[in-house]
Amino acid sequence: MSKKLQEEVIQSLQALNPPQPPKLVGFLSSEDPAARVYAEWTGRNCRELGFEFELREVDREDLEESLIAANADAGVHGIIVYYPIYGSQHDRYLQQIVGLNKDVEGLSHTYIFNMYQNIRFLDEERKVKSILPCTPLAVIKVLEYLQIYNTILPYGNRLHGRTITVINRSEVVGRPLAALLANDGAYVYSVDVNDVLGFHRGQGLKKKRHEVTEKPGWTMKDCIPLSDVVISGVPGDKFKVPLELIKDGAVCINFSSEKNFAPGVKDRASIYIPAIGKMTIVVLLRNLLRLYQNTLAQQNSS
Template sequence: MTATVLNPSPIAKAYLDKVRKDVTALVEKGRRRPRILGLLGQEDGPAATYARYAQRGCEAAGIELDVEHVQAHEVEARIAAANIDPEVDGIFLYYPLMDRANDRWLRELVDPRKDVEGMHSFWARLLYENHRHVDAGHELRAILPCTPLAILKLLQHAGLPTHRVGDEPPLAGITACVINRSELVGRPLAAMLANDGARVHSLDVDGAITFEPAIGRRTFDVTDSGIDRAGALASADIVISAVPSRDFELIRGDEIREGAICVDVAEFTNFDQSVLERASVFVPRVGPLTVAMAARNLPRLLRLRSERA
């Protein structure tokens, strides 16, 4: 078996084209062009590269993304100003801006109604409680974190087989392994997969836990599984790894189930080339679709603000 390598760029373009149609319709009704403010603390490096990609993606969607370089001591005041600025429709933070603990705090300073990344605790609470709308009439969709959402969209395009029966959720019967339990990607992704019916083994430096699927209850459950890397990888239909370290022991082909779908989210590759000989689909990067999901979130936020003003 030789894995199909799934390029996220054409998929991202399709979503950006749809966002552009939504934005064009808003402008034709007399609204100004939507604008996102991005705050960047680095002149170069991964965050700066991501900001450039995000600018191109937003431009393709008809959205203006202004990236502003800020010093660590300026960030809080700049977020506060953007929150009340009527000319700013969305806010994008490019980490690191301060340090890990303070960056987590910065996410809480962003007005959730302008949070195109979907990382504020307001949105996280809805995600972890599996509330998919913010209104009783189920017309206003909750905002989901853009990288985990991008991964779910890529899994759909990868041709993930279904084992669901009857009215079970779409990922019922699927087992996933997610390596790294960060608040940015790993934890919300595991929750989203489990809320859609998958059993998710979540591995991290702090140990392993299992997100039990939300079947027969509103939301997932979490248990101390004690499963090790070998067991988690061997049992998984889906393997997603997001370890931001060159020292991570690469996932090898002989560790995964034949036909598994593998997704590499890390800055430094987490997969050995031998995975291509055993996986059915390999996704080498997610970034373009992350940008598309952030752009997609903006019209939803605009509608949310207009309908709940």
């Protein structure tokens, strides 16, 4: 599934024909072996698609200064930081240090704000594209591949008529994903342990961006049976989507590192996607390419 997007990225990079391959720098500042594995995996994917990758191992007390230096270095085109480092709000602070023009992960406040507000460019001339956060964007790319996005409809409205449940409302994935899908025209039920919220652009997509409606008393039982697509990303191995609620022929996507759908999901779902990690890494490299293109666009206009 990720192959198609991979080829698109390779072709776009070749068409650009840069004097040097765009360079992604990864910062590793924790002892977590999973972070190192992920860093190495980033590097391998990066090189496969024709980009350069450099891993910098930095003491966490020096990370802020190292990021500032990388922001100022014209030879660095993208920056990825392997979290958690402090595992606290300190990590949120560090995320905001990465320069807007190098933020391949799309975690800068400006990008997140634009995503929620459905603003797709950084400039008024609409040449410099806003970057979307990788994991939510990977889910979007999966849904495009699966033709849940209907290309007959105008760009920006291609989920009109779809009903989607997203289970998890974290600021990292669940809430941005619900907002992105609703901004593209879907009616989204966003589920967390406390409540269900409706994200939507109103009857006939009258609004330019999504609004949020409370659904007092609603639970998964009310919204999953209505949904064409069920997307779940609950951490830990305890939570399972109740299979009996899933509409026959629905599309089911898991973005948790654990399996949120029991094996029986295959008997109900028309399509079941157990993991999106491969798509996420390709999306990250697509963002790297976007940032490179943005830099060229800004140089040409100045």
